[in-house]
Amino acid sequence: MAESTRTGSFEEFVLARSASLYRTAYLMTGRRAEAEDLLQTALIKLYVAWPRASIVAAPEAYARRVLVNTFISGRRPARFTRERLVRIPPDLAVDDPDLDDRLTLWPLVVSLPPRQRAVIVLRYYGGLSESEIAHALRCAPGTVKSTASAALRSLRMLMGELR
Template identity: 40%
Template sequence: MGRAEEDATLHAFVEGRRSALFRSAYLLCGDRDEADDLVQTTLVKVVLGGRRHLRLDNIEAYARKTLINTFIASRRRFWRREYAYAEIPDQARVPEADRETGLLVREALARLTPRQRAVVVLRYWEDMTVSATAELLDMRENTVKSHAARGLAALRAEVREELV
């Protein structure tokens, strides 16, 4: 595959998968601006990595793994540049109950540990299998199951507590 073909493949990937990566990033971060930054950083790494590795076997898996690793690494920092204090919706109006439930779930998701959040998003939003999630996160399958169980239990407890 020549350089022009690689560039065309990378360009098509960026155009086609940016919004899907953004949705996953938003669920991980809980903030639109931070999710946008996460996607931009991920795509830069994917493009540079794609050019470095002359073969683009599974660019989707590479991008997803890069997104998750970049997110987890950002949570290890002792400080962060910005703090989100409010959420301004940029979407069509939805019924009040659905909006409130969505906000509750996103707030509860934000309180999970970064690894639990990554597992929950990959397993239940991206609909990945336990083995695929384990491979992507470099974890054992039992660790993925344990993070998923604990994450879901924490989400249920917080959402149930707020809805009662």
């Protein structure tokens, strides 16, 4: 087996890809504050794993996998969720985007269970294939297919109730 080689630095990766990861995090959580927490948690985990993450073929896929699994697990380790006392109180609350009232599907996407939401976001925002989503979710492609199908069925049903 060949010795692995490195590509890029952690800082370069964060600067280049954090915006993309943040958008994915927001679409999964539906709230800016939670998306920021999720992104930070994922990037800290990524930093810890960077010596290995930086030598895989696609660090972003690795980072996305961390992000998605952290989101789906629904629970972060206590060290990430426990409040830390700081010298300066945290930032003021941030407003979520003022979205157009004409958006009808987005509120329904947010109401989906986490795994279904993740599949929808990765498929229709991230443009990932079923096998790529399966890789990110650590499940079989068939599971992605059935999860997506269930999510779309729920969305259609919810849309029908609205209309």
